[in-house]
Amino acid sequence: MIDPGFLFEIIPTLLSGLPLTLELAGSSVLLGFVLALLLALAQQGKWPVVVWPIRTFVAIFRGTPLLVQIFLIYYGLGQFRPTLQSVGLWSLFREPYWCAILALTLNTAAYGSEILRGAIRNVPRGLSEAASALGLSRMLALRLVILPLALRQALPAYSNEIILMVKGTSLASIITLTEVTGIAQELISQTYRAMEVFIAAGAIYLALNFLIVWALSLLEARLSHYRVRA
Incomplete structure (x- = not known):
């Protein structure tokens, strides 16, 4: 039987892993967005x-589980230790934290690039032509006209990607990072009460994602204030 008292007792302990969860999610989403935008823009050209190569990267990271990607980066890069040491990167990739950031960033960049690529292509061609007629350069039209509209269109889909990335941080526990899920596993090994621990951890993720959805909804409404409601 589930003990409510035990649930409330372990929540503060689980919350101690929330800063790391937020740090992993925030860093990967921010870095992944920048990389995704660059990849999406690069695919607007017609140079095979x-x-x-970008489509191959996207296919690999969208077609394989995030868990496998974390394993390959954390354990696989260790086989190239001499090479990484020679270029001064071993001190970075021997740390589970940076391996998790890299895996999460590449994963969300692959998904995000497809979201942004589609949003950019969906901007009406007439707007680009109008910007050109006004004397705007291609780069200026992209910055002032195309990208703002594309980002507004992409926000609902990208919101889902952010939620998935927050949940994806739970996989970082498999490489010894003590975020919320990592602490939950430690509590289970100490108390053998998996049901209560995972219910409490799930409630934390649920509350966190609810707040993120609420914040993104406010952002979407603010960016779409020009729309006239029926």
């Missing part, structure tokens, strides 16, 4: 030598 640029487009196909």
Whole structure:
């Protein structure tokens, strides 16, 4: 039987892992968005030598589980220790934290690039032509006209990606990071009460994602204030 008292007792302990969860999610989403935007813009051209490597990257990271990607980066890069040491990167990749950031960033960049690529392509061509007619350069039209509209269109889909990334941080526990799920596993090993621990951890993730959805909804409403409600 579930003990409510035990649930409330362990919540503060689980919350001690929330800063790391937020740090992993925030860093990967921010870095992943920048990389996704660059990849999406690069695919707007017609150069196969640029487009196909990007599509291969996207296909690999969208087609394989995040768990496998974390394992490959954390354990796989260790086989290239001499090479990484020679370029001064071993001190970075020997740390579970940075391996988790890299895996999460590449994963969300792959998904995000497809979201942004579609949003950019969905901006009406007439707007680009109008910007050109006003004398705006291509880069200026992209910055002032195309990207703002594309980002507004992409926000609902990108919101889902942010939620998935927050939940994806739970996989960082498999490489010894003590975020919320990592602490939950430690509590289970100490108390053998998996049901209560995972219910409490799930409630924390649920509350966190609810707040994120609420904040993103406010942002979407603010960016779409020009729309006239029926």
